[in-house]
Amino acid sequence: MSEANVTETAPPASRRDSLRTEEMLLNMGPQHPSTHGVLRLVVRTDGEMVRESWPQIGFLHRCFEKIAESLPYAQALPYADRMDYLGSVNNGLAFCLGVEKLGAIEVSERAAHLRVIAAELNRIASHLIAFGTYALDLGAFTPFIYGFREREMAVSILEKLSGGRLLYHYPRIGGVANDLTPEIASDIRAFLVQMRKVWPEYNALLSDNQIFVKRTANVGVVTREQAIAWGFTGPCLRASGVRFDLRKDQPYSLYERFAFDVPIGEGTKGTTGDCWDRYWVRMVEILESCRIVEQALDGIPEGPVLTKVPRVLKLPKGEVYVPCENPRGELGFYIVSDGDPKALRIKSRGPSFCNLSIVNEICRDVLLADVVAILGSIDIVLGEVDR
């Protein structure tokens, strides 16, 4: 990753006599339309072929971990929301679960159900953006707008629930911020109906489009072994054929009560673990999330939504790590407490950061257009990569 090995190599002597060709260093980003924010990729290219690509991160570094160590837990929570700004509820949830586990704070069943509903709605909204921006990366603009049309419904529901439209700050330590009203419940049901109605439309427009399949199938294949070795989590890992979902395997927040399937990549259009599989796992997860939301809505018990926690929350001495299935993979906060109102150390393990690390491994000897396709299929959020 260092700049030292980013040097242009001289062409072999045999070629020097005839037509001189050169390898070129190309700077993709930080201002580039398809690096999903401010990622910088230094790409060594030979014509259209990409020989190597080094991701350079840190342009969006906001010192989350350091700030979180200097604030009380309740005030550090909104910063967790801001890490992965597309999966805000899931981030807050992971932080709350960690604090609650260390502080042995009880959460009512109603609050747990509401957390699941909000988290899954957020997951759908996030996957819709992944769907739209991936189409945008491959040059199709219309699916992006369609994705945003449905996302708008999900975001409106979350707005009614929490007041925010991007950063919700909905899960709180000890429960959730606001209770569900009958109006919101009917909104959610209407959204589920709409989402299931347009889902086949998305597939007709993009998933089964011949050009789209040609661009994504057999491109950027991550094998099962590679995926595990590079610490892939979330849809990327499942696309490589590993059936691992924290909601199933280490259930939290009552996920064990809901019936849902964990889709994995099966190489439907090409090889298992290619870009199309990663895309498709997300698409199927949208439907699975709809199922979870429906069950949570049906089975939600009455009760309080926020347990009373002391104004100055002092966690007992110790450390805790609770992983959580974020739309992009495993997100967890490793919290070390020495009994103060502030954490001694907070370390976050984010999925985008870990998933991004494989880029140089699979963006090798592919075309420049494939780099964009691969990067888009990994679906990173730079806010979380850079913290």
Added chain:
Amino acid sequence: MDDIILQFHTSAVAVLWPLLSKVPTWITYAVAYSVGGCVVLGWIALMAIVGTYGERRIAGFIQVRYGPNRVGPQGIFQPLADGIKLLCKEDTVPNVANRALFFVAPVLVLLGAMIPFAVLPFSERIVLTNMELALYYVLAFQAIEVIGILMAGWGPGSKWSLYGGMRLAAQMLSYEIPLGLCALVIILLSGSLNLGEIARWQAGPFLGMEHPWIFGWAVFRSPAALIAFFMFYVGGLAATKRAPFDLPEAESELVAGYHTEYAGIRFAFFFMAEYAAMYVVCAMSAILFLGGWHGPIPRPETAEGFEFMKTWSDLIQAGAPGAATFVDRCTLFVSSLWSVVSSNDGIRLIAREAIGAANVVGKSFFLYFVMIWARWTFPRIRIDQVMHLCLKVLLPIGLGCVIWAAVQVVLFPH
């Protein structure tokens, strides 16, 4: 147009200025061609305006949003507002740019897009130059645009521009050959390189019909031509760098490709060139394959046309007796109008030319619409897939079509 000019010259000299009968013909030619050139320039500008506005409104319709609807009624003045904005923008030149290439490139690109308009017929008489080698001329001069874009790729000194230029060169090499083969099919079948002749041939006798109306169109005359039409259109998409072949300016890969470093009016040149080139490809497809200025229904003055009209009016009367009086009135109105129009040779000529021009423009705009529709539906193809498609799929099919057309011409001359 030459015969019109000559006619005009002699009549004008005879009637208006008997004293100036010594005016040489070349002055009349020069004046007439200047006026004609200005009209064509106006048409190109109109195409850019209609193209941008139409594209954005259609994109809005496809994408469940509005598109521009604020400037003027339904936003029709949006392209003008955009033009003024682009004119007022700062003209930036990168420090590392090769200034000569940088400045010449947009001009060449626009020139390449404009040159084919000189020979594009709008109807039987409305054509600036009735050139015998028109088809060859159009295909040849389209390459000027490619040179311009290669210069735009190298000139600014940006790596993204370079990629755009190189991709275009690769794409051009791939699509030009199948495009030429498709044109060759029509050349073989019609036996002419003159666009006017090719259009006239499509109204000629076919399968024993004196006036074959829609079945006279090239696409119905031979299966080879039908296949060639679709290939020509796909090749045209690649030629105009339209989605799904918009690799030279792929915004998600190459930022903006060859026009990354261009701003203001220079960028507008590229923009205008794209829409002008789109119109050229659509008009060429319409003229070569879709009957040119010949409409899908037969002309009323021919015997088939009369029969056709009568059958339809009978059918309408049988189906909806209530509408019969209305249809009768309309028929009466049209026939009286036609009798007025046809009473005078001049008016008749103008009416025929107007209908012909409406046919050409209508067909072109339909193909134009399909291009926009495709752009807002499909993802982008990869560069190796473009070359695979053009060289390994379209090229053999194109060769097959040419052979078929040759055999057909020899075995079934009519």
